Amino acid sequence: MSVAQSVNAAVRGIPAWPLYPLLLLPGLWLFWSVLQNPGPNPVETLEHGLGEYALKALILGLLITPLRDLLRINLVKYRRAIGLMAFFYVAAHLVVYLFLDQQLNWGAIFRDITKRPYIIVGVLSFLILIPLALTSNNASIRKLGPLVWRRLHWGVYPAVILGAVHFVLMKKTWQVEPLTYLAIFCVLVGYRGWKALRRT
Template structure:
């Protein structure tokens, strides 16, 4: 495992950003080739939201992976979180511009009639301060409060998975798997925080 970690040290954290763009570029390619199905707006909206959730869970798995295997990916966690925020913002932008077409009067109506939209909004609002403070200056300024603030990603993961499940409006396997993974990862982190560390 030491050899793996030594090899990882040679890979700069900025590599996460171009790699993180690959799902977006693939989505663009699918759009250009007409491979987005009968409702391309919904497909783009869904794909961006799902990618955001995947990166959120990817960020959450980094610490347990180190505990269980010794593989240290901590230096990439900030970039992973920022990529997740990028996709969450794109997800919202597609909904506002392409789906609801900036009909602002309908936003409040949708928030009331469709709880999954409100849940998604809350998750994104929580992500904003996490993204804004994802820098060295904020870590130094906030100290221990920075760690407490960034534990809110646990809430984001659960809300994101619930949002996904409610969007589908059924009980298929995929959203249930994401919800189970979210609960498992958050539960593991909380167990380590309150039981193992005391």
């Protein structure tokens, strides 16, 4: 039995639902760590940490297709759980910004949204992800039809690129970590684009 067959056989009987609490653990640990050791700027630590967990979860979700195509490892049944948890971290990142960072100062929030490029890009990414999260269920697939549903969920590709650009712009200097995230997303999205071109 090959490695891929062994992995597929191992995960066949493992349901997707345990991924929700499992992927929630890093966020809970981050929150607990900030409570225990706030540091000079606990809100920024929490806000940035949640944003990075969102990017990591999005990478996991995008890796599922190349793993299946190139290594014959089929983890597709876990993609929805990973995607929803990625959206959870994006939403948590936004909630921390609104409630703890800006303390619901709508004037300051509006100025950020209209004047700071990284905030604008981040908001656009979040807005694209909202309909994807709302339709990540079997009822939406039946209502929209598989073709329309699949085309709607292509929105994840511009959303993840915008998310990575948001991270790069937020740092204000060319740092290795955000550029690495951007490069990984470009490769994964580029792979899907190359695959689509091959089909046509």
